Every structure is written in C-alpha cells, then in structure tokens.
Amino acid sequence: MNQQLNFPKDFWWGSAWSAEQAEGRGDTGKAETVWEHWFKEEPNRFYNRISSEVTTDHFNRYQEDVQLMKQTGHNSFRLSISWARMFPDGGVGTVNPKAITFYRKLMTEMNENGIKPFVNLYHFDMPFLLQEKGGWESREVVDAYVRFATTCFEEFGDLVYHWFTFNEPLGPILGSYLEGFHYPGIVDFKRGAQAAFHTILAHALAIEAFKKQGYSSKIGVILNLSPTYPRSQNPADIEAAEIVDALYTRSFLDPMVKGTFPTKLVELLKEYHQMPEFEEQDLVIIKENTAQILGLNYYEPRRVKARLTGINPNGPFLPEWFYENYDMPGKRMNVYRGWEIYEKGIYDLCLDIRDNYGNIEAFISENGMGVADEERFMDETGQVIDEYRIDYIKDHLAYVHKAIQEGCQIKGYHLWTFIDCWSWINTYKNRYGLVSLDLATQKRTIKKSGEFYQKMSQDNGFDYDVSKLV
Template identity: 75%
Template sequence: MNKQKLNFPEEFWWGSAWSAEQAEGRGETGKAETVWERWYSEQPTRFYNRVSSEITTDHIHRYEDDIQLMKQTGHNSFRVSISWARMFPNGGERAVNPAAIAFYRDLFSKMNQEGIKVFANLYHFDMPAAMQDKGGWESRDVVEAYVHFATTCFDHFGDLVYHWFTSNEPLGPILGSYLEDFHYPNIVDFKRGAQAAFFTVLAHAKIIERFKEKKLSGKIGVILNLSPTFPRSQNPADVKAAEIADLFYTRSFLDPMVKGEFPQKLVDLLRKYEQLPNDYTSEDLACIKENTAQILGLNYYEPRRVKARMSAVNEMGPFLPEWFFENHIMPGRKMNEYRGWEIYEKGIYDLCMDIKNNYGNIEAFISENGMGVANEERFMDEAGQVIDEYRIDFIKDHLAYLWKAIQEGANIKGYHLWTFIDCWSWINAYKNRYGLVSLDLDTQKRTIKKSGEFYKQLSDENGFEYDVDYLV
C-alpha cells in the first residue's frame, strides 16, 4: 500500500451543479411553459412514476436554506442555470420578468455573501415551448431570441456571476430530439438535427461576442459532455469505427466551440451522405471562428467503446451515426448497474489529457461527474442518513486520476459533482439519486449524506489520502 495525500491546486473549485428545470420548481414568479412541461402534459407515462417538474427540489422557495447546505457540504462554487422561461414568461419574447430578476439577484447575492462563486449556465435543455413552436434550435429567430435572453442576463447579473456558460451538453438535445427519442419534440431526422446543431454553435458564438462587447469580468465558455472513445481492438476496422464515433459525439461540438472550426472529416462525411445543414453563411462561419470558449466545462460519466459494424445498414431507414459503428461491451467492465453506465475512472484522465494536448490546454474544470443509485433508502441508518460509501469511493477514484492529469500539466481548475441535492432527472424523474444531500419527496426534508460530510472534509483539506498504487 502506498497511501499519500493528493493535494489540489490553491483556490480549486469544489462544488456541484444542477439546472433550473431540475431543481427550482415552478413557483409563483411567473414562468412560460417549457418543452418538458409540454411533453409531460402530452405523454405523462414517458416520465418515471409520472413525476413532473412542477415541484422538483422546490429550490425557488428554499434557496436560502439550500445555500447553508452548500456551505455545510464544502462548496466554494456552484453551477446553476438561469431559466429562459422564467426570465421571459410570455414564451421567450422581449418582455423581461422583474420577479425572476429579483429571485436570481437574491440567490446570487446570498451565494456570494457565503463565499460561493456563481457559475451561471444559460441553457440546460429547457427551451420555452413557444420557442420550440417557432422551430427551436432550427430557427434563426429563436437563436436571436436566445441571444437577447443571454444579453439580458449579462445586464442584470453580470456583477454577481463569476463565470458564464452558453449551454450545458448541447449534444444532448440534438441526440434526444432528432435521433434517439428522449427529448421533446421526438423527431428522428438527422439533417434537421444537423441544422439545429449548427445554430446551437452559432448561438454560442453570438453570445460570446456580446459578452466581449460588455467587457464583463470572469470568463465565458461552454459545458460539454465528453467521453473518450476506445476501439474494441487495434484492427483497422475497429480503429476507423472509433474515429467516426468520436467525430460525431466528441469533436462535433468541441472543435467549433473551442477551436472555431468544424472537423473537416465530419463535414466531408455528412456532405457525402447529404446530411449537412442547408442554412448557413460565410458570416456565420466567421462569427463561430472569432468567438470561441474562454473556459471549458467537462462532464464525464463513462467511456465510449465501439467496434466495426458486424451487420449491414438498412439504408431505407433514417441516417444515424450508428451506420458506421456498433457499441462494444468490454468483457469484465465495471458497471453502475442502476444507470447502466460503465465506471471507468481513468477516462477522466484521458479526457483531460486530450484537452491539454489537442485544445491548447484551455482552462477547464470537471463540471459534472457522479453516480446515480436507485432506492438509496436501503442505505439509511437509524438516524435517517444515507451511508453512501460507494459514492465516496467513486469520487475518490475519479479525483485520483484528475489529480494525476493535473500533475502532468492539465489546466484543470475545479471539480463539480452532479449533484448537490437529489434532483429531478428528466424522464427518469427521481428513479436514481445523485445528491450529496438526500431529499424526501413527500416532505422536502433535506439530510446530508455521508458523502456530503466527506465532501466538506475534502474541500476543507483541499485533498485526501489515496493509495496511488491503484493509478495506472
């Protein structure tokens, strides 16, 4: 055994993240219908146990107490999202909501008073339904409405926010809405998805352009969900399959949002199959080129493992990335059986080194990493505390590889867990729990888990002891 203290850089960001739709609840401030509320009204059976986002963690009524819980669990930073639908309750149009401004200003002010840096994300899957009716991310008008929303947020909260982010996991709504049927409006059409993806990137660039014009303090970037891609073997067919999967799922947003250019191999592939978006201009491409992320959030949960296709593609079916590869189930892999995800701690190191070596070592942080577990009440002690040693081990094992990446020069400034308090998780609702603090859905009672106590000690000591012999 070779235990040693793994110390992290001074002023390292210890915290967590969640989103408005997943935590705030509707409240009384006024709020437009979101795509999630629209979908629930149309298909409530798609949501686990028919639980909607009406109440969630009720943060809008309990934020002052929640800030104290942040302190008690070691937070010096926290990522929120600002609800477009709350800021513009008439559906995303121009009339801003003073009650929403008052809520967010008070929330951010109190966080700052407690020494908790505000990381503000502008979009986390919660499109106002009225904006979706106008075409969502397929529409230039919606892009302009979104830029107006972002600019309004800069004007009202710029003095309170530490870092800004244009979007969380922009790949998610494209996959869910246009390819894989897990986001409203449940379209399966790659070409339309490509248009929506392009305009999402363009919106990112236009917002950064506005941010620079405002000369605000702090930095602005984006939060991307990234998984290192591994081929089944070094057989050329498997290697090619992994390269194509990586283009679709990693480089598609990472390259234009950080480097300002779309990967040429992906462009060539989509052109060959006539899947490029129709609506783009040279001015759009120049804007994307000139306005790139200043900071990068890395959401890491699992690796991506692929192999060459073993069966023919039905070319009469819809065009999909899986035309070029199949997922590979690696024998002996470690699993989070509740979420169906592989646990591969070294992947966080591989991801950070990719950013270091191929993206100018841009300032970055782990913006999400976590472990969802079902039926956590099984692990409650007599006092009602969840004794989640499995989550503590998960955090330690990932942090050890993050520490290794930092030792090797990766420009990583912090680690944010998903999530703070058990929150509503889209169509999975509360099926799996991720929080440092447990939530009783009937009473809204919050109880710090064992992992929350560990996280406070971790933050206070800015590190932890670990057997480095486990690192490979």
C-alpha cells in the same frame, strides 16, 4: 500505498444542477417549457409520473440550500437561469422583473456565503412556444437566445463568477432528433445537424455579446465528453472509433473551442447529404468567438467496434450506420444507470484537452453516480451511508490529480449533484446528491458523502491508495 493528494490553491469544489431540475415552478410567472408540455402530453414517459412542477423546490428554499452548500464544502456552484422564467411570454416579449429579483437574491446569498456562482444559460429547457417556432432549427430562436443571454449579462454580470452558454448541447440533438429522449422525438439527422449548427452559432453570438460588456469573468461552454476507445487495433475498429469521435465529441468541441469544424465530420455530412444550411458570415462569427473556459462533463467512456451487420438503406440515416457499441468483457458497471465506471477515462479526457485544445482553462463540471433506492443505505438516524459515492468521487479525482500533475489546466471539480434533483424522464429514479431529499416533505439530510465532501474541500485533498492508478 496511501498518499495525501493535494489540489492547487483556490481549487473549485462544488456541484451543479439546472433550473428545470431543481427550482420548481415558483410564483414569478414562467412560460411553459418543452418538459412541462411533454409531461401534459405523455406523463407515462416520466418515471412514476413525476413532473417538474415542484422538483427540489429550490425557488422557495434557496436560503436553506445555500447554507447546505456551505455545510458540504462548496466554494462554487453551477446553476442555470430559466429562459422561460426570465421571458414568461414564451421566450420573447418583456423581461420578467420578478425573475430578476429571484436570481439576484439567490446569487447574492451565494456570494455572501463564499460560494462563487457559475451560471449556465441553457440546460435543455426550451420555452415551448419557441420550440413551436422550430427550436434550434430556427434563426429566430437563435436571435431570441442572444437577447436572453445579453439580458442575463446585464442583469447579473456583477454577481457571476463565470458564465456558460450551454450545458451538453449534444444532448438535445441526440434526444430530439435521433434517439427520442427529448421532446419532440423527431428522427431526422439533417434537421438535427441544422439545430446543432444553430446551437454553435448561438454560442458564438452570445460570446460576442459578452465580450462587449467588459466583465472580468470568463465565458465558456460545458460539454459532455466521453473518450472513444476502439475494440481493437484492427483498422476497421479504428475507423469506426474515429467516425464516432467526430460525431459525438469533436462536433461541438472543435467549433466551440477552436472555432473550426472537424474535417472528417464535414466530409461525412457532405458524402451523405446531411449538411446544414448556413451563411458564410456564420463561420466567421464562430471562428472569432470561442470559449474562454471549458467545462468537462464525464460519466462513462464510449467503446465501439466496426459494424458486423448490414444497414437498411431505406431506414433513417443515423450515426449507428458506422459502428456498433462494444460490450467489453469485465467492465465495471453502475447497474442502476447502465453506465460503465472507468475512472481513467477522465484522465484521458483531460490529456486530450491539454494536447489538442491549447490546454484551455477547464474544470470537471459534472461527474457523479446515480443509485436507485438509496433508502436501503440509511442508518437509524435517516442518513444515507453512501460509501460507494465517496469511493467513486475519490477514484475519479485521483485521476484528475494525476492529470494536473502532468500539466493539465484543471481548476476545479463539480459533482452532479448537490441535493437529489429531478432528472429528465427518469425523474427521481436514481439519486445523485450529496444531500438526500424526501419527496413527501422536502426535508434535506446531508449524506455521508456530503460530510466527506466538506472535509475534502476543507483539506483541499484527501488520502488515497495511489497503487490503484495505472
């Protein structure tokens, strides 16, 4: 049964990307990031050996890109500010006036075209020299981040609609300390716990600094959140799911939104001697400086079961000690990315925020479908006819609409991403954009999904077969 799904007035239609994934190096002077350093050390880790040197060349093409945002229906867009560009002395030293000029021009251009700048301060791009000082394990790096954040508030506060301290802070912890997909690829849970605590503290200290400025904008955080589903109602499966939920979801969500740490997580870290070091005053700062707005990144659910195999007690302590992934029969997959497609998960996530986090003002800050070899779907004019992406967007947004109808305070939807951009290690293997990018020429071409997105934004909704909802 088809029905027009209309979204609330002033709904935020847009997309997101990050500085390291889109800007390119530019000519402002920029410190080396961990990604640039890692590429020099191990280019074989990066798909087709493509670095972040050029990416989408947004630094030089931002005016053209803002017009493309407008043509694809954006009334908002989330960018990040490069810490390494702002402080080319490795994240410390003197702020770079050329970087300030670039970002002010970019955000002014956005505002003049009716596109609200949503600005994220940290998206995986640690300046390498700060990583050498310990990265997020170091209190010195926390202090440097707060200086960077405060500088950004002062230089761009008049242009920014909403601020965000971090994007997916869980990512660097998993990648750098447990799973080896971020530099420096350490396997040490306790050091990861220390880095996670300092990230949470940095978030709170940045919010504390922001509140002193008296802006009308809000500040929050963007978290990658996957609802955790146990294989069955067997108590062992449920226990496994609860531990996974504490480790992967509540670990950042609770302290960054509520100001407290989940009891189950603290008990587990104490039992296994994995607690980070901290000062009592840190807990007060975290308690008193929580997110005012929450970005929800949703791509896939997390399905788990109780462990059926033993643990090597001489091996490193890891979350997998407590669970195994459950490969649910019949699940739909994005085979290119290896992720399950489960639209109802976005609804369950929204309800969790409504029911357990004070129904904080929130928006879908990332959701999207990466597909390899999209040239297969080009028509004779060179346009990618990506009906699969249109269906993906509609199917997820239908559940967002349902959540809003049931009282969830979801204010917008940002797709990942705007123009096909460089991805961490995967580089350009999978494409996510509303606009396709020719790597050889940097030519941008709006995909069929970009045309759909423009019409959806213009109509503030779309026609949908609601019988598909459960």
